[in-house]
Amino acid sequence: MLTAGVLAKQTDVPLFTVRHYTRIGLLKPKRNLHNGYKIYQPSDETRLRFVVAAKALGFTLHEISDILGEAKEGNSPCPMVREIIERRIEENRRKIKEMQKLQRKMENALQDWKQMKNSMPDGKSVCHLIESVGEIAK
Numbered sequence: 001m002l003t004a005g006v007l008a009k010q011t012d013v014p015l016f017t018v019r020h021y022t023r024i025g026l027l028k029p030k031r032n033l034h035n036g037y038k039i040y041q042p043s044d045e046t047r048l049r050f051v052v053a054a055k056a057l058g059f060t061l062h063e064i065s066d067i068l069g070e071a072k073e074g075n076s077p078c079p080m081v082r083e084i085i086e087r088r089i090e091e092n093r094r095k096i097k098e099m100q101k102l103q104r105k106m107e108n109a110l111q112d113w114k115q116m117k118n119s120m121p122d123g124k125s126v127c128h129l130i131e132s133v134g135e136i137a138k
Contacts, residue, residue, distance in 0.1 A: 002040035004029075011048050018048065026051055026065060058088050109133050 004022070008015040021027045022038065027048060029038035047068070054064045063084055070077040113129045125131055 001032075002042070002044065003037060004040070007040045007045060007048065010045055011052065013048060013052060021048065021051060021061075024061065024065075026061065026068065057085070058092075059084065105133075 002010075004018045005015055007013075008018045011018075018027065022029060027040065027044050029040045029044060031037070032039050050068075051061075051064055054067065055061075059067070067077040067080060070080055109129075109132075112132065116129060116132070119125070119128050121127070
């Protein structure tokens with residue numbers, strides 16, 4: 001008999017995660033007729049390990065649900081998985097470039113700010129360091 005707590009321990013997943021995945025339908029336990037407890041099957045452990053692995057690869061819970069649905073329909077989810085991961089790789093590359101650009105901008109700003117004196121807000125300026133960034137980018 002697998003309760004949420006036992007399933008959580010066996011998979012090394014926090015109990016609140018097991019409960020959340022149950023609430024959103026990724027896990028579908030049966031009800032014990034005698035006490036109303038949710039009882040998980042060994043297949044739920046396999047499913048939970050799949051969800052954890054997919055999350056570790058960057059899949060969203062919605063995407064994981066779609067993948068599980070495709071498999072439940074008897075279709076191979078592999079083409080969907082490849083398409084999602086290809087799209088995610090491109091998104092990550094774009095985000096990495098944006099973050100590198102931001103990092104350079106921050107480093108340049110800090111170098112310039114080291115040469116600038118502190119000043120007090122005067123009603124026209126809040127922090128001249130931040131306000132000078134527009135000038136740095138020019």
